[in-house]
Amino acid sequence: MRKIVIAIDGFSGCGKSSTAKQVAKKLGYTYIDSGAMYRATTLHFLNRFTVLTNPKDVDRALKSLEISFHKNEETGLQETYLNGLNVERKIRTMQVSEKVSEVSKIKEVRRELVSQQQRLGKHKGVVMDGRDIGTVVFPSAELKVFMTADLKIRAERRQQELLEKGEMVELEKIIHNLSERDRIDSSRAESPLKKAEDAVEIDTSLLDFEDQVCEITHLAQQKI
Numbered sequence: 001m002r003k004i005v006i007a008i009d010g011f012s013g014c015g016k017s018s019t020a021k022q023v024a025k026k027l028g029y030t031y032i033d034s035g036a037m038y039r040a041t042t043l044h045f046l047n048r049f050t051v052l053t054n055p056k057d058v059d060r061a062l063k064s065l066e067i068s069f070h071k072n073e074e075t076g077l078q079e080t081y082l083n084g085l086n087v088e089r090k091i092r093t094m095q096v097s098e099k100v101s102e103v104s105k106i107k108e109v110r111r112e113l114v115s116q117q118q119r120l121g122k123h124k125g126v127v128m129d130g131r132d133i134g135t136v137v138f139p140s141a142e143l144k145v146f147m148t149a150d151l152k153i154r155a156e157r158r159q160q161e162l163l164e165k166g167e168m169v170e171l172e173k174i175i176h177n178l179s180e181r182d183r184i185d186s187s188r189a190e191s192p193l194k195k196a197e198d199a200v201e202i203d204t205s206l207l208d209f210e211d212q213v214c215e216i217t218h219l220a221q222q223k224i
């Protein structure tokens with residue numbers, strides 16, 4: 001059976017990662033969370049007090065950056081590692097969420113992460129989610145999906161996720177963070193968030209999670 005690349009892009013907090021993970025599981029594909037790579041890079045920069053406006057400082061920080069993904073044997077879930085340390089929880093905190101779009105705007109950061117993502121997907125059989133997967137990382141992906149959802153619904157879902165991880169954050173703060181990230185991500189000069197012309201748009205506001213997964217899996221099966 002031929003293997004394809006599935007690119008899932010969209011706004012912050014639309015449920016791209018959980019959907020992509022489940023689609024990958026159903027198809028026996030590898031799931032790659034490109035957002036986790038930008039988040040791990042942001043954590044690395046925060047740890048090193050990298051000055052984002054200083055290209056030499058950014059360059060030095062990128063040279064000492066090593067991101068990898070490993071499966072947690074207990075949960076079976078893939079987790080993010082930064083220079084050998086498990087940072088899966090740390091990269092999901094509000095501290096990182098508040099900085100990540102600023103870091104993701106930097107040209108050198110994008111160049112480095114895009115090339116790592118292209119390497120990870122070169123043998124196909126991957127589902128990758130992000131903001132520029134269908135437009136820049138894999139412009140010839142066989143299936144491109146663009147996910148959207150109502151801002152308040154996205155914020156409520158994100159608040160629940162944070163709560164489950166023990167972080168209580170006000171809804172207003174989350175709404176502000178999601179809309180700010182969308183604004184910065186959509187307006188940046190380097191590979192801005194936008195729907196690829198050939199992407200299928202799915203509004204998840206009122207969709208059941210399982211229906212979302214089924215719809216994308218069905219679209220994928222038509223291409224395989």
Ligand code: C5P
Pocket residue numbers: 012013034035036038039100101102104129130131132133181182185
């Ligand atoms: O997907 P997630 O919400 O974890 O992504 C965090 C941030 O990483 C986004 O708001 C965006 O700034 C950046 N990002 C990006 N390009 C990608 C994936 C994520 O710029 N392909």
